[in-house]
Amino acid sequence: MAHTAENTANPIRVALLGAGTVGSATARLIVEQNEELAQRIGRPLELVGVACLDPDEVNVPWIDKSLLTTDTADLCTKADIVIELIGGTTAARTFVMKAIESGASVVTANKALIAKYGPEIYAAAEAKGVDFYFEAAVAGAIPIVRPLRESMVGDxxxxxxxxxxxxxxxxxxxxxxxxxxxxxxxxxxxxxxxxxxxxxxxxxxxxxxxxxxxxxxxxxxxxxxxxxxxxxxxxxxxxxxxxxxxxxxxxxxxxxxxxxxxxxxxxxxxxxxxxxxxxxxxxxxxxxxxxxxxxxxxxxxxxxxGAGGDPTASAVVGDVVTEARHITHGCTGPVIPMYADLPKAPLNASRSAFAVRFVIHDKPGTLAAIAEEFAKRGLSINGVNQDLKPTLHEPGYSGELQQLRLVTHLCDEVTLREAVDAVTELDFVSGEATILRVMD
Amino acid sequence: MAHTAENTANPIRVALLGAGTVGSATARLIVEQNEELAQRIGRPLELVGVACLDPDEVNVPWIDKSLLTTDTADLCTKADIVIELIGGTTAARTFVMKAIESGASVVTANKALIAKYGPEIYAAAEAKGVDFYFEAAVAGAIPIVRPLRESMVGDxxxxxxxxxxxxxxxxxxxxxxxxxxxxxxxxxxxxxxxxxxxxxxxxxxxxxxxxxxxxxxxxxxxxxxxxxxxxxxxxxxxxxxxxxxxxxxxxxxxxxxxxxxxxxxxxxxxxxxxxxxxxxxxxxxxxxxxxxxxxxxxxxxxxxxGAGGDPTASAVVGDVVTEARHITHGCTGPVIPMYADLPKAPLNASRSAFAVRFVIHDKPGTLAAIAEEFAKRGLSINGVNQDLKPTLHEPGYSGELQQLRLVTHLCDEVTLREAVDAVTELDFVSGEATILRVMD
Missing domain, CATH: 3.30.360.10 (Dihydrodipicolinate Reductase; domain 2)
Structure with a gap:
């Protein structure tokens, strides 16, 4: 069910869903670099419509007013490539699936959509013989999705x-x-x-x-x-x-x-x-x-x-050109096989050193009591640091507050959090602790 | 003339030319990760031959001795994907062209070959409907070729x-x-x-x-x-x-x-x-x-x-998997269009600040004479620094040697080099100058 090769001068129809910061920057690249992109693809791109919530609010010189529409669902069915830049996971999902069903390939920057529904979308695209590209969804302009999908796939x-x-x-x-x-x-x-x-x-x-x-x-x-x-x-x-x-x-x-x-x-x-x-x-x-x-x-x-209109648009249009070349050559890109199906590691599986900061009422015996909560859970402390913080105040407490920082040896996070919660319950401890992982 | 899709269990035949450090590491990844790679591709890879100069010198457990051959030309015609890791530009070119003529796609790490004959190879591959991949040719394991060819192609x-x-x-x-x-x-x-x-x-x-x-x-x-x-x-x-x-x-x-x-x-x-x-x-x-x-x-x-057997092999096998997926799906990757055909800038077109170091005989008037050579060519000096270098010696000269460093304002390199050559001719200047470009 791959695209049929059409090595002609027929333009490749591109629909843009969303005319916000990224949508507008994407339209600019497609319109202003149209000739250059046509030479890279072998066929011209034609922006056939821009779906938005309110056409009166879209006022950039490179988007022809006649392209604006509020009928997003209809626009999804009229393009070879649909660019989804609406955001969110509800309407975006509906329109992406509609585009795929209509035989369009989809390019998106929508990380939330993929993190929630990615595998269903990959499967739908593969079944329909179209592509689903999303370089811009991770780290904006930085090519990381393509290196993970393709460059590093032998490693x-x-x-x-x-x-x-x-x-x-x-x-x-x-x-x-x-x-x-x-x-x-x-x-x-x-x-x-x-x-x-x-x-x-x-x-x-x-x-x-x-x-x-x-x-x-x-x-x-x-x-x-x-x-x-x-x-x-x-x-x-x-x-x-x-x-x-x-x-x-x-x-x-x-x-x-x-x-x-x-x-x-x-x-x-x-x-x-x-x-x-x-x-x-x-x-x-x-x-x-x-x-x-x-x-x-x-x-x-x-x-x-990792963000911003132009950098994100650069990644989006890179995907559009890649996809347009596929359409021109009558093929599809790599599928995303989820064959490994590895288990999810439980939270206590990985071990790390942690730095924890407590705010405490300044009195003798506090360190001993805190150390005891760690020791009885088998957690070993690597170092402790205490300093008075005259800048800190607690409502209803007239004494001085102290900051106590400790760094653990390698331990599992579940046990660490139990110890921190237990310490937080102690009567001389004020507010919430900060927990930071310590990287070597 | 694209590959014909064969979504079967037939293995994709891979020929390896070269069994040196990178060749051997590449064979290891293909053999040891065979099952994993098959799942990523949808079909297994089969290493059908390893061409080398002397089979007796290839002794790694993951390369079956029966695969070794010295008939490189013959091996080129018996594979779907030929991996060229021989290096050099003569034999490598012959074998790469032979592989393409035989309908094989080619993966290489050979930067010298591409820098000398790239466009002819791209054209031959495109004409034959096969692919030519070379991620490993620039900066080893770092994905830079694919981002330039694909991710950034909209920018x-x-x-x-x-x-x-x-x-x-x-x-x-x-x-x-x-x-x-x-x-x-x-x-x-x-x-x-x-x-x-x-x-x-x-x-x-x-x-x-x-x-x-x-x-x-x-x-x-x-x-x-x-x-x-x-x-x-x-x-x-x-x-x-x-x-x-x-x-x-x-x-x-x-x-x-x-x-x-x-x-x-x-x-x-x-x-x-x-x-x-x-x-x-x-x-x-x-x-x-x-x-x-x-x-x-x-x-x-x-x-x-940027180098080393394993990192380079990682990039090579990434290309092999990408290509194997194309073969499985009956398509080819992006061609490399050289449509822009921009002129080459002459050496004096770009301007830069330069840091120049001369070694000179320590005597009065040297700086004035050097500054004069720069001034009469219209070159403006931003700063000068002189220091005695008792560690430096010149045969036949018993006086002390001094190091003179100067930094220019922005200038063109052709004029800069003329001035440096003229200074080097002065009788109190010893040896060759160092010229460094200064980046902002």
Whole structure:
């Protein structure tokens, strides 16, 4: 059921769903570079329609007003390639499936859609003999999906560690370089357009988790969905945590980590302490980077802009051109086989060192009591650091507050969290603890 | 003339030409991961023969002795995919063309072959309806060919700067971190296997130039060959040059630089002074990295192992799997259109600041005489630095030698070299000058 080759001058019909920042930038590349793209493909691209919510709000000179439509479902059936840039998982899924049923190949930047419904969409596309491309869904302009799907497919990937959310990396970087507290850095990021008005999806780690699910699926040939990803965000990290990291020549980064362990596939998002020498430590501002380890290739890193209209559009149009070449040559691209079907590793399967910070009322015996909670769970402590924090206050408590930081030896996270929860219940402990993974 | 789809259990026949380090590592991945690869492809791979010069010298457990042959030409006609890992440009070309004529797709790691005959091979493969893949030819395991051919094909690449030769990067890194002189660092690299017994192709920049030609062709859709690349190596760089760079918070790196300028395509290899903050500055040891700028994607960087048996084999087998999937699905991959046919920029078209180091006899008036040679050619000097070098000696000269370093404002290289040549002719100047480009 592959496309039929048509090596003619007939244009390839492209439908664009969504005319927001990325949609508009995508339309610009397709329209303004049309001649150049035609030479790369062998046939011209024709933008046959742009679906949007309100045509009156789309005012860019490169989108012809006559192309605008609110009938998205209808537009899906009238193209060779449908570009889905609506976002969300409900309408987007309906339209993507409709496009595939109509025999169109689909290009999308929608990470949430793939992390939730990817394997069903891959199967539908394969059954229909069309392609489904989504380079822009992970780390924006950085080619990471194609390298995982194709370049590294002769190798055995062991782990992926990525800084795949520009908003949180920008916030953590501002906290590090300017000593800002989380709330201040977040407001600054919102003012500069690096964070949305509702930043929850970014700062709680869900956006990164979507990308972790996608990368784990591709790397390990196993169906990994958003619900399989264990997620921690960065909202509990304080300026003090950052300062403590800096003092140890480390930085705090929010990582998406995918591992093929003996206990199965692990896909996680968590903040971690990284040594300054690690290549990921120098990823600044809103940049993204993905670090991949494979048996034969060894270490690889991919770095670039993970978001923004133009960078995302670059990846989208790269997929459109690849797909247009396939249509011109009458073939389809690689399918995404989920043959391995590896088990999901339980949370306690992987071991790590952890850095934990408690805020406590300053009195004798606190360290002994905390150490006892760790010891009775078999957790061994590598180092402890206490400092008075006259800047911290607790309602109804007139004494001084102290910060206690401890670093564990390698342990499993389930037991670690039990110990932290038990300590948090102690009467001299105030507020919530911060837990950071310590990378070697 | 595309392959005919055969969705059967028939194995895809793979012939391996060459059983050296990379050939042997490639065979291992194909044999040891055979079952895994079959699931990724949908059909098994069968290694049908390994061509070598002397079967008695191939002794690895994963290559069945019965597969070894010295009849390379014959083997080329008996496979669906021919992997060329012989190296060189004469026999390799003959066998690659023979394989294509026989209807086989070809995978190679041979940068010299592509930099010399690439476009003829692309055309032959396209005419025959087979594929020609060469991810391993540039920067080993790092996916850079596929991103240039496919991921970034919707964008407009403006420049590429790569550290694409591990031998020279290792030598420069050892000189930087250990204060070694070039000859000592080279011997050390040879002892550790990072440099060959005859290191000329690496240290004079030719290996990097091959990769520059390939990257420029792919990025700018223009036929760029090894003869179009202007090349300088690193043999003139001294421990003093490195120390002077370090004092300015810079490092010296050998770069392959491809640019799309107003005057045309420029492909160059030269040593350059890079600020420590630049992502390429932290590429250590024998690692490679390629930094790409594109209009929409902005900055991207790809980092990893640029050489070695296993990393190179990882890229080779990635191409083999991609090609095997095409054969299974009865199609071919993207052709490489050279439609743009942009002119080659003359050497004096691009402007740069340069750092030049002369060794001079210590006497009054030397700086005035040197400055005069620069001034009369319209070259403006940004800064000068002189220091006595009691460690330097010149046969037949009993006075003290001095080192004079100057940095120019932006100028063209042709005029710069004229001035440097004129200064070198002055009677108080000793030996050859070092010329380094200064990157912002």
């Amino acid at each position: 055995k990937i062991t782990s992926i560690m990525g800084i795949v959310n520009g908003t949180t990396n920008y916030i953590l970087d501002e906290m590090t370089t300017k000593g800002l507290d989380f709330d201040v850095a977040l407001k600054d990021a919102q003012a500069k357009g690096y964070a949305e008005a509702d930043p929850t999806g970014d700062i709680e780690g869900e956006d990164a988790a979507n990308k972790a699910a996608i990368m784990a699926s591709l790397a390990f040939h196993t169906d990994v969905r958003i619900d399989d990803v264990n997620v921690e965000g960065i909202t509990k990290i304080t300026a003090d945590d950052i300062a403590a990291a800096t003092a140890e020549n480390k930085v705090i980064k929010l990582l998406a980590v995918c591992e093929n362990t003996e206990a199965g596939i692990s896909a996680r998002v968590y903040p971690a302490l990284i040594p300054n020498e690690h290549p990921l430590a120098s990823v600044r501002g809103s940049f993204n980077a993905v670090f991949v380890k494979a048996e034969a290739a060894d270490d690889l890193m991919f770095y670039g802009r | 407009k690449i403006t420049s590429i700067m790569g550290i694409v030769n591990g031998t020279t990067n290792y030598i420069l890194d050892e000189m930087t971190t250990k204060g070694l002189d070039f000859d000592v660092a080279l011997k050390d690299a040879q002892a550790k296997g990072y440099a060959e017994a005859d290191p000329t192709g690496d240290i004079e920049g030719e290996d990097a130039a091959n990769k520059a030609a390939i990257m420029a062709s792919l990025a700018f859709h223009t036929d760029v060959r090894i003869d179009d690349v202007n090349v300088e190596g690193i043999t003139k760089i001294t421990a003093d040059d490195i120390a002077a760079a370090t004092a300015e918070n810079k490092v010296i790196k050998l770069l392959a630089v491809c640019e799309n300028t107003e005057a045309g395509i420029s492909a160059r290899v030269y040593p350059a002074l890079i600020p420590n903050e630049h992502p390429l500055a932290s590429v250590r040891g024998s690692f490679n990295a390629v930094f790409v700028k594109a209009e929409a994607a902005d900055d991207l960087m790809f980092y990893g192992r």
